[in-house]
Amino acid sequence: MTKEGHAVALLSGELTIDQRIAVLERFRKGAERVLITTNVCARGIDVEQVTVVVNFDLPVDMKGRADCETYLHRIGRTGRFGKSGIAVNMVDGNRSLAVLKQIEEHFGRPIQKLDAEDMEALEKIQQ
DSSP, X not given: OGGGTOOEEEEOTTSOXXXXXXXXXXXXXXXXXXXXEOGGGSSSOOOTTOXXXXXXXXXXXXXXXXXXXXXXXXXTTSSOTTOOOEEEEOOOSHHHHHHHHHHHHHHXXXXXXXXXXXXXHHHHHHO
């Protein structure tokens, strides 16, 4: 993403506490507009300007089942403070589709499928 000209920050458990704080401060101030993170950022982080959360991998527990609590905390990073937001889940095969179905069943809500090749549908999201 950096090669494409995006200001990107990385936040993971491999960073020290001070490094994590510095990354979050830069992100809050807008120095980086994209924050790529691990589950270290799933809980307790409130950044008002977050409007999109992308789950590259859906969270699973040690037994490979959907970790619905972590999922809820991840997607809860967006749409806060009275603002709208969207969560996008990357599903690339039967295993991740099964995890997605477990999440839908757990919350009793369908998750809308979006075809990444359908430009019209993608544009509607931005509106």
